[in-house]
Amino acid sequence: MLYLHIPFCKKACHYCDFHFSTSLQQQKPMVEALCTEIALQKDYLDTKILHSIYFGGGTPSLLTGDELQQIFDTIRQYFTIADDAEITLEANPDDLQLAKLQTLKAIGINRLSIGVQTFNDHYLQTMNRTHTAAEAIACVENTKLIGFNNFSIDLMYGFPAANHLNWQADIAQVLAFRPTHISTYCLTIEPKTALYHQVKTKQFVPASDNFAAEQYEILIEQLTTQDYQHYEISNFALPTFYARHNSNYWKKGKYLGIGASAHSYNGTTRQANIANNNLYIKAIRQGQIPAEIEVLTPAEHINEYILVNLRTTWGCNREWLATNYNYKFSEKLLAAYAQQGLMVYDSQTVYLTSKGRLLADKICSDFFVVL
Amino acid sequence: MKDLRNFCIIAHIDHGKSTLADRLLEFTNTVSSREMQAQLLDDMDLERERGITIKSHAIQMTYLYQGNKYTLNLIDTPGHVDFSYEVSRSIAACEGALLLVDAAQGIEAQTISNMYLALGNDLTIIPVLNKVDLPSAMIEEVSDQIVDLLGCKREDIIHASGKTGLGIENILNAVIERIAPPKGDIAAPLQALIFDSVFNSYRGIEVYFKVLNGTIRKNDKVKFMATNINYQADEIGILKLKQEEVQQLSAGNVGYLISGIKNAKEVKVGDTITHSERPCAAAIQGFEDVKPMVFAGLYPVDTSEFEEMRASLEKLQLNDASLVWEPETSAALGFGFRCGFLGMLHMEIVQERLEREFNMTVITTVPSVQFHAFLTNGTKVIVNAPSEMPEPNALSHTEEPFIKAQIITKAEYIGGIISLCMDKRGLIKNQSYLTTDRVELVFDLPLSEVVFDFFDKLKSISRGYASLDYELIGFRETDMVKLDIMLNGEKVDALSAIVHRDKAYPWGKKLCEKLKELLPQQQFEIAIQAAIGAKIVARENVRALRKDVTAKCYGGDISRKRKLLEKQKKGKKRMRQVGSVEVPQEAFMAVLKLDS
Numbered sequence: 021m022l023y024l025h026i027p028f029c030k031k032a033c034h035y036c037d038f039h040f041s042t043s044l045q046q047q048k049p050m051v052e053a054l055c056t057e058i059a060l061q062k063d064y065l066d067t068k069i070l071h072s073i074y075f076g077g078g079t080p081s082l083l084t085g086d087e088l089q090q091i092f093d094t095i096r097q098y099f100t101i102a103d104d105a106e107i108t109l110e111a112n113p114d115d116l117q118l119a120k121l122q123t124l125k126a127i128g129i130n131r132l133s134i135g136v137q138t139f140n141d142h143y144l145q146t147m148n149r150t151h152t153a154a155e156a157i158a159c160v161e162n163t164k165l166i167g168f169n170n171f172s173i174d175l176m177y178g179f180p181a182a183n184h185l186n187w188q189a190d191i192a193q194v195l196a197f198r199p200t201h202i203s204t205y206c207l208t209i210e211p212k213t214a215l216y217h218q219v220k221t222k223q224f225v226p227a228s229d230n231f232a233a234e235q236y237e238i239l240i241e242q243l244t245t246q247d248y249q250h251y252e253i254s255n256f257a258l259p260t261f262y263a264r265h266n267s268n269y270w271k272k273g274k275y276l277g278i279g280a281s282a283h284s285y286n287g288t289t290r291q292a293n294i295a296n297n298n299l300y301i302k303a304i305r306q307g308q309i310p311a312e313i314e315v316l317t318p319a320e321h322i323n324e325y326i327l328v329n330l331r332t333t334w335g336c337n338r339e340w341l342a343t344n345y346n347y348k349f350s351e352k353l354l355a356a357y358a359q360q361g362l363m364v365y366d367s368q369t370v371y372l373t374s375k376g377r378l379l380a381d382k383i384c385s386d387f388f389v390v391l
Numbered sequence: 392m393k394d395l396r397n398f399c400i401i402a403h404i405d406h407g408k409s410t411l412a413d414r415l416l417e418f419t420n421t422v423s424s425r426e427m428q429a430q431l432l433d434d435m436d437l438e439r440e441r442g443i444t445i446k447s448h449a450i451q452m453t454y455l456y457q458g459n460k461y462t463l464n465l466i467d468t469p470g471h472v473d474f475s476y477e478v479s480r481s482i483a484a485c486e487g488a489l490l491l492v493d494a495a496q497g498i499e500a501q502t503i504s505n506m507y508l509a510l511g512n513d514l515t516i517i518p519v520l521n522k523v524d525l526p527s528a529m530i531e532e533v534s535d536q537i538v539d540l541l542g543c544k545r546e547d548i549i550h551a552s553g554k555t556g557l558g559i560e561n562i563l564n565a566v567i568e569r570i571a572p573p574k575g576d577i578a579a580p581l582q583a584l585i586f587d588s589v590f591n592s593y594r595g596i597e598v599y600f601k602v603l604n605g606t607i608r609k610n611d612k613v614k615f616m617a618t619n620i621n622y623q624a625d626e627i628g629i630l631k632l633k634q635e636e637v638q639q640l641s642a643g644n645v646g647y648l649i650s651g652i653k654n655a656k657e658v659k660v661g662d663t664i665t666h667s668e669r670p671c672a673a674a675i676q677g678f679e680d681v682k683p684m685v686f687a688g689l690y691p692v693d694t695s696e697f698e699e700m701r702a703s704l705e706k707l708q709l710n711d712a713s714l715v716w717e718p719e720t721s722a723a724l725g726f727g728f729r730c731g732f733l734g735m736l737h738m739e740i741v742q743e744r745l746e747r748e749f750n751m752t753v754i755t756t757v758p759s760v761q762f763h764a765f766l767t768n769g770t771k772v773i774v775n776a777p778s779e780m781p782e783p784n785a786l787s788h789t790e791e792p793f794i795k796a797q798i799i800t801k802a803e804y805i806g807g808i809i810s811l812c813m814d815k816r817g818l819i820k821n822q823s824y825l826t827t828d829r830v831e832l833v834f835d836l837p838l839s840e841v842v843f844d845f846f847d848k849l850k851s852i853s854r855g856y857a858s859l860d861y862e863l864i865g866f867r868e869t870d871m872v873k874l875d876i877m878l879n880g881e882k883v884d885a886l887s888a889i890v891h892r893d894k895a896y897p898w899g900k901k902l903c904e905k906l907k908e909l910l911p912q913q914q915f916e917i918a919i920q921a922a923i924g925a926k927i928v929a930r931e932n933v934r935a936l937r938k939d940v941t942a943k944c945y946g947g948d949i950s951r952k953r954k955l956l957e958k959q960k961k962g963k964k965r966m967r968q969v970g971s972v973e974v975p976q977e978a979f980m981a982v983l984k985l986d987s
Contacts, residue, residue: 023946205942229938236938254942269945283947290950314950324953331944356971360914379914380940385956390964 021065021072021268022099024054024091025279026080027297030112034148034218037210039281039295040078046297050279051087053304055094057278060309062098064276064284070099072106072265075129081111085123092127106131106264108172113159114151121166132163132171133203139193140186143179146224148214160197170261172201177239178232179207180225187235191242200261204239205254206232233378240374251333253377270328290314319389322347330384335371353386392643393572394459397601398517399466399481401506402491403499403858407521410553411491412450412465418559419452419463422632449587449599449630449645456567463566464601464630464645466586468505476681476733477587480660482508483677484586484601484645487515487570489562490541494520494528497829498536499858500799506540515570518543519562524552536826573603575642580671581605581613583664588655590709596652599630599645600664603675606641612667613650616674617659621667622650655712681713683731684792684863685738685842686775688719688756688885689745690727692965692976696751697726703749704728707741714741719776723885723969724754724979729776732758735842757888757982760839762871763790777887780873783924790866792838795820798849800857802828807852815840816891835864839871839889843983874899874928876906877920881970885979892923898985899929905981910974912936917972 028047029040062068073095075083083091095101108131109124116134124132138144139153151159163171173194177187194202209219209226218224227235240250248256252270255263268275277284281295294300294310303310316324322345329336341347349370357363362376362383376383402408416422452463468481482488488509492498509516518537523530534548541547549565551558587599607613611624626649628636640646652658661678665671691700701718708714715731732738738758745751762774765787774780774789796817800808802824809819812834821833836845841861849857874895876886886906890898899921906919910933917933941952966973 206938206940208942229936233937253940253944266945269949275946277946281947283950292947292950320953320957323957324949327953327956328944328949362914378938378940379936381952381956382914382936382939385960388957388960390957390960 021074021265021273021275022070022095023074023076023265023275023277023279023282024080025277025282025293026050026075026077026083027280028082029077029079030082030114030150031148032214034146034214035207035210037213038078041297044082046301047082047087049301050297051083051090053301054091054278056304056307057309058091058094058098060304060307061276061278061284064286065274066286068099069102070095070105071102072268073101073108074106074265075109077110079112079115079135080109081115081120085120085127088124088127088129101128106170108133108263108265110135111159112150113156116159116162118162118166121162121168125166125168130168130170132168133174133201134160134163134171135174136160136194137174137176138179138186138190140179140190143176143186146179147176157193160199164197170200172203172263173197173199175202175204176207177204177235178227180227181231184235184238187238188242191239195242195246200258201263202243202248202256203254204236204256206236236378237374249333250374253331253380270332271334272325272328284311288315290316318345319391321345323388323390326384326387330370330372330387331377331380333371335369338365338368338370347389349387357383392575392577392641394461395464395572395643396461396487396566396570397464397466397485397573397643397645398487398489398566398570399468399485399509400489400491401468401482401502401509401516402521403493403496403502406491406493406496406499406502407553408467408491411489411519411521411551411559412467414553414556414559415465415563416450416452416632418556418563419454421450421452451629451631451645454563454567456564461567463563466645476679477660478505479508479677480584480586482512482514483661483675484584485509485512485514486573487517487566489566490516490518490537491521492518492533492537494523494530494533495525496856497529497533498540498799498825500797500831500860501858503540503799503831504797504860504862516541516543517562517565517569518548519551519558520548521551521553523550524555524557532826536829539825573643575602575604577604577606577641579604579642580669581607581611581664581666582671582675583607584675585615585658585660585662585664587660588658588712590655594649596649596655596658596709597634598648598650598652598658598664600648601645602640602642604642604671605666606639607646607648607664608639609637613648613664614667614670615657615659615662615664616670617662617678617680618657620657622652624648625650653709655709658712660712681733683713683715684734684838685732685758685760687730687732687738687758688721688724688727688776689716689730689742690721690724690754690756690885692752692754694725699749700728700745700751700753703745703751704730706749707744711741713737719778721756721885723883723967723974724756725967727754731775735846754885754976754979755983756885756979758842759889760792760842762792762839762889763866764871765789774889777873777889778884780871780889783872789869789871791869791871793835793864793867794838794841794861795864796834796836796841796859796861798832798834798857798859799825800830800832800853802830804853804857805830805832808832808849808857811845811848811852812836815845816893836861837867837869837891838863839891872923875922876902877918877922878910878969878972878974879915879918880920881972883969883974886982888982895921895923896928901985902982903929903931905985906978907931907933909978909981910972913971913973915971 027040028044107129109129110133112135136156141153209216243256250256251262274287280297280300283292291311291313354365364371400408449466454461466481468478549558549561582604583600583602585600589597613624614621628634629646663674713733716728719729720726764772764774764781766785767787817834817836823831870892871889872892872895874888874890876883903919903921914936916935919931920927921929966975
């Protein structure tokens with residue numbers, strides 16, 4: 021599995037706390053550095069066969085066809101891309117004109133993750149998105165027209181509103197396109213974002229938790245009745261279209277992350293590249309990987325497993341935890357949560373119910389091992 | 392004996408007693424300036440920080456006056472109302488007292504009560520007007536106050552400044568000229584007054600005493616009359632900056648005794664030391680066993696630290712005999728201790744010493760005074776804790792301790808103070824003008840109302856100018872009820888309080904509101920109720936936590952989120968479980984801060 025981080029955006033969305041830069045002059049040297057890092061890290065994974073490549077960001081759709089081609093050439097130089105590999109690119113609607121879509125397809129991208137967020141122009145503006153609702157609709161239509169059969173739409177909820185009409189309209193619009201995959205994220209006020217500042221200065225009043233929770237419930241109801249499977253807290257897919265790349269993160273699979281702020285995992289340690297474009301490029305040019313390595317303790321392994329797996333449709337495998345880490349779920353706590361309708365479990369597996377998923381953080385931390 | 396003078400300093404907190412004492416020690420070369428550390432007599436860190444003297448101390452100085460060498464024993468006294476018994480004992484060991492009055496602030500309530508104590512013990516009073524160098528000093532006005540109070544002449548008042556050293560020589564000369572040397576019969580049977588004790592981890596308890604009659608020699612067999620325990624006087628000596636061992640001490644002298652005593656409980660301030668053989672006829676008058684006035688539960692935040700806390704309290708008790716405690720259990724807090732304190736300051740000090748000296752973090756439950764409950768069958772029950780309060784249907788009536796409170800204030804604050812005292816169920820007994828703008832108010836007040844935030848409120852109403860002194864005047868019939876707090880129907884014993892029926896409703900309401908702020912949302916709704924018996928008097932709800940979930944959990948999000956949740960969980964380890972509700976430690980302290 022290979023992840024590439026493209027840390028550039030035309031402008032900053034008010035809610036975003038990911039690593040990106042709006043200074044696009046560095047795009048070319050960054051692509052160079054990405055290619056160099058691929059070469060430097062070619063032995064990180066214990067395989068040379070890639071079943072998934074994922075371009076995340078930032079805004080990977082800002083890359084030109086030539087730049088993408090350069091990256092693909094480098095990947096092919098050191099790795100073999102499996103025939104059935106999932107090759108995803110995150111894209112903003114305003115970048116996906118017909119010509120661009122054709123280029124992406126020709127280069128080998130076979131899955132698009134489109135950052136629509138909402139079809140409501142007011143919210144798009146409030147959040148400082150670059151596109152309009154009309155552009156979003158056009159781009160999804162073009163995506164289908166070009167023949168991208170496998171694409172995902174990102175939706176956002178939790179915008180303040182008097183009622184749920186807008187949200188229901190957004191869901192209906194997405195369902196009308198029938199994408200293979202839908203990711204939905206609740207608007208979160210992250211520290212050090214413009215939105216955080218607006219909330220503090222009372223320029224923006226976020227929706228209440230209760231309101232957002234109702235939207236989540238509406239979403240689950242609407243999507244699951246249309247054959248979408250709710251396979252992770254924020255992710256829905258038609259059968260056989262679960263995101264392979266993301267599923268790998270949740271199944272403790274190994275992955276190599278290339279680029280500033282990208283994370284890698286080799287089965288024992290995690291590492292994170294520095295989240296600074298200049299410093300990243302500088303180090304890579306000197307042949308160094310500017311990464312911090314983190315070795316997880318057994319307790320941290322357990323906690324991470326619970327945190328990630330309780331969010332998924334696969335749940336936590338009790339036997340695996342017992343055999344590998346001698347961890348046992350507290351029966352008392354399980355029974356209490358089951359009684360509150362938040363969890364279901366048997367001797368093999370522990371899951372969250374739909375209701376429980378709304379409280380995933382609290383519930384999983386209750387099962388954490390803290391020394 | 393004619394070259395000996397024993398004296399103390401009577402002063403209100405902040406009036407500069409410790410600084411003045413330092414100047415006296417410097418002037419008599421008792422300490423070199425190298426050894427000089429600000430406020431030398433206050434050697435506990437806590438004392439120095441709070442600027443108050445908690446335990447009293449004594450120190451000996453020598454002073455050359457008109458060709459004669461004099462020995463002066465300065466006996467330091469605590470300045471807070473919680474420790475008034477200790478003050479009374481140090482006064483009893485002296486023949487004279489410096490009445491120290493801050494020229495900028497004037498006479499305060501405690502100064503007056505301690506002065507009457509001194510006059511009652513036939514002490515010669517030397518009035519000293521301190522801080523005369525301050526721009527805000529009101530020398531004429533405060534001198535008038537002193538003259539009025541003491542009936543002395545204006546010329547008798549010594550002007551001084553602990554800061555600049557002004558008047559120090561005059562004070563020392565006055566001590567020799569005006570204070571009588573101690574009387575006493577060297578040949579009579581030994582009679583010595585214990586006025587203080589300190590704990591030394593290597594040498595055991597050091598007992599500070601003044602010999603009134605007779606002579607004590609090293610290795611004498613002595614007896615403490617109140618406890619009736621015999622000891623050998625392993626070491627006796629005088630108290631200079633460091634202790635100085637001597638072979639004998641006779642009537643009039645002040646010194647220390649070491650005899651391997653390990654437990655401070657055996658040494659009671661006010662007790663009389665005599666010889667085991669040839670004892671004196673009677674003990675020195677005025678001995679009282681110090682009784683705790685305020686009771687509260689102290690619990691370790693970490694339940695596993697119970698035994699450690701017991702050990703810490705035992706050590707504290709070695710040098711603080713006024714601290715009493717016994718183990719108690721709380722359903723909410725686990726194992727802890729019911730402690731008795733002299734007052735609220737004493738309670739705070741014990742709590743702080745546990746934290747600083749023993750590294751214990753403690754939860755304190757609602758402080759309470761001792762009540763008497765009378766059952767319908769006539770039985771009297773002593774109630775030191777809410778859990779000991781009988782059920783309402785078995786209760787005939789209750790009694791609570793009352794104090795006589797003497798408050799001295801500037802006239803402009805009278806209105807505020809009277810309404811504060813009324814709000815605290817006080818009865819005004821007297822109001823008299825000491826000068827044109829200083830008023831003395833006397834109230835009968837229920838002690839239970841005073842132990843809470845009375846002193847803080849008094850200070851804030853009077854902008855720090857009012858001062859308070861009080862004495863217990865006995866029990867009176869009252870109407871106290873036990874107010875319980877319930878979380879989802881489960882009583883939280885640690886939040887129960889005994890309050891007056893008239894105050895139960897506002898108390899319950901405020902506490903419920905405060906708890907609503909402090910209880911974290913949980914996945915179910917939490918009902919917070921205040922109840923007297925079965926009757927609910929107040930209710931608040933904490934809404935159920937509806938949503939607590941991270942939106943994105945890919946690659947780097949995983950580590951970040953795990954760390955965040957682990958950190959939150961560590962914080963939660965300090966929470967207590969009441970039924971299904973998690974209660975943070977601050978909630979148990981909420982009662983102490985209902986108005987903030």
